[in-house]
Amino acid sequence: MLEWIVVNSWVFWLALFLILAIIEMMSLDLYFVMLSGGALAACFVALAGGEFWLQALVFCVVSLAMIFILRPIAIRHLRKGPPNQRTNVDRLLGQDALVLEPTSRMSGRAKIGGETWSARTDDDAPLDPGMYGTVVRISGATAFITARPNQAHAAGHGA
Structure with missing residues (x-):
């Protein structure tokens, strides 16, 4: 054999x-x-x-x-692909996030790209419902957002 x-x-x-x-x-x-x-x-x-x-x-x-x-x-x-073509959660980075629940470093919810995400702030400024933030990173199923510059001052005084 x-x-x-x-x-x-x-x-x-x-x-x-x-x-x-x-x-x-x-x-x-x-x-x-x-x-x-x-x-x-x-x-x-x-x-x-x-x-x-x-x-x-x-x-x-x-x-x-x-x-x-x-x-x-x-x-x-x-x-390789077009530099502006991001996929999956990468496409959400830099997107607007509408805060749905009070959002802090510990908890919160936001609407991003038509979907509701658990959200946390990426800084110490809490965000109130109705405010807009910007997605800075995604970790698992949680989006980390920061207040828009024109709302950051209002968020600090609204607490």
Whole structure:
């Protein structure tokens, strides 16, 4: 059996290529596709009549080269987008927040982008219902907001 694998090693490398490609489709982390590229390169060496040790060496070298050279480039391109295009909660940073409940460092609620969020102030000035603030950061399901500059003075005296 081992002799058949060595003689027909291209089948082994092709099967490994397919298995790694399927795993990559499930994980989407760009490691297994790099390993499958190495297996495909080893398959070509096997079809060209290269020894099994050479096939294994090509697999290792090509896989490592792809992981350390090609993967960072691919990830950079995947994350690339228009600078003004933010996704998920990042798009809420800098947005207006309408305070719905009295909001302090401990508790509060605000409407941001049409959704109600638990909110906290990012400074010591509490915010009263009806005031507007600006989202400065998001932590979990909590938005941290600061009073707009023209309302900060009023918030300090309204307490």
